Amino acid sequence: MSVKLYHKYSDKWFAVPKWVDHFISVGEELVLEGFESSSRIVTGIVVPAREYCAALVGFGMVVGDTIIRDRPSNEAHFNKLLCLEPGAPVVYHETDKKIRNGVICPPEKINDNYFIKFQISEPSKKGSGIFVLIGQEKAFHLHPSTNPVTLPKRRTVKEKILHNEFVGKLLPGCDLINFDIQSKFVCAIVGKKHILEQEIVNTPFAVSSDSRFTEGTLQDVLRVNSFAQGVQSHRSALLPTSLRQQPDKHIVEKVETGVIFDGADAFLRWGAIWPNRHLVIILDRTELRFNDAIHGINSIFSQNRLDIARSVPFSDLVPLPGIEILAFRERIQ
Template identity: 30%
Template sequence: MRSIFNKTNLYFINNCNQLTPLPSWAIFFINVGHWLAQAEIQKNRLVLGLAIPTRNYAAALAALGVVQARANSPIDRINSNRYFEQLCKLPKGTPVVFYDCNRRYKGIYQGIDETCGERRLRIQRENKSSGGLTNLVSVKQSHNVAIAHKPNISLPKKQSGRPIIIHNEFIDGVIGKHNTSEFITKTRLDCALIGRINTLKHEILEIPFASFSSSKSKTGYLQDILRVRNFLSEGQAYRSEILSSQVSEPPQTSGGLVPHVTIFDGATGFLKWRDDWRTSHWIILLERTEPHFKEAVEIIDNDYINRHNWEEIQNIIPAPSGVEMVVYQEFCQ
């Protein structure tokens, strides 16, 4: 795993509408996300625990780093097999959205086609009365399929698809213009955040940022990059999802998809739901003043002491002043 210690072209926009460089602590959280996003998940996964003075923006910026790094990873480094297998487990009749040639189509998952030893998803795009046009989607194309928000949809007799607006200068400035089309049209669950939805919603949707390049700035919001499923309209491709830490039943991602990185924004979600997320990398953010801080730290310390893999981890990002950090590996469960 190579290391990325990035500066950033992102800026806060203050109350006077002036660009303010991100402070070093903000860049640290982005780089934490970058670093962890590069590690593929095989037998082991990485756990990164942080004791921090305040949680403000920490989870959102770490998620930004994850999504940004994954967006800039060559497609052959992204494990499409994992996403494909998750889609294969969907019940027949599950409504989906299918992207093709920068157009968006309604679809229904109709199981698996296997020809000459190659499996493909069967995505029906048109009503049976007109022939039931069906696309066969390979492993490499599987990120063109997203699970729809609506539990039931009806397919038309003929479907021309909705055009997708893929030009966004803020996104171009953050992830690179050459990646924008793929970024906006392909679904991949890079990151799941478990925390207080309203707090995260404010930071992601309501606080303006700017990307600055070529002597000009473009304004946007973290949502433009995070593409949080909860905050998108029906059928849009997404890269992350937010789950409430306050619920009484285990939180579930859409379709049961497994994120590449799970971010626990606070001790509550970590203490309640950590055992349900042991197939992804973890970032655990613990604010020192929160009620269950000590309990969460004790669990992390115990897991660190009893870890199964003592292999040295390379290129760990140094923690800034005021932040305590522990990094270790665990077996995927």
């Protein structure tokens, strides 16, 4: 990640230590690696203390995914809009701070060029409804919506939507409109909910530009489903270790990149339900079930490891003092 994070101590901002960037890089590299149909990356990391490690790996996965996959071309997005059925709900961003709901109409062809047509108000007593045409160059102003819409009878006062300034500075050049409204599960984090909530939601971080600090939290990027407020989109899932029943199948199947296990209990409880996603297991030696978790990782290593050159994406990362990393490629059965 090119943008530097800061943390607060005694009401002052300080650059985060190197180990923070280290764990973010692990998450980013796994996204860059993508997938081979026959294998995945399993990473075991032993640390002196687990605080923030799992959250930072997940943060890195979402950052990497946003940079790589949230930049489709105007043409690709325009063609996607052309395929929408008439009546499909859409969200129209007139500007970065103004939004309207609408419904798709059949496209129009003008001078051999196609335009997306959509309606933003119902007919009134004095006239017809309001329709908007946009060409390919403005395709990213319009996005499909998962929510049904009711059009107003007249052109209403524009609603305001303020993009998160922290996210904007952290991910410059990314499609923030898409980030705001598109939900998916880039990763899942398995751990104790109250601890992860403190780290992800309640701990302030900042980015700096022009000698000014813009404050935010890891949640602004991670968008953990359990911590999302209102209609906020989600980018990651939380599975508490206290969960007594099998995790939601919908979430398990929808995780795109990888799963981070915050501790031995998390890995031993739910480590087997993702047979084809990257795994990152964060452990510390003081855990009661540390040896059991190490045995589980070693079993995977000895039975299914693929011994091929450059088999892991972050093999060039230099382990920091006090941190041990075992990363290998596992054959998917």
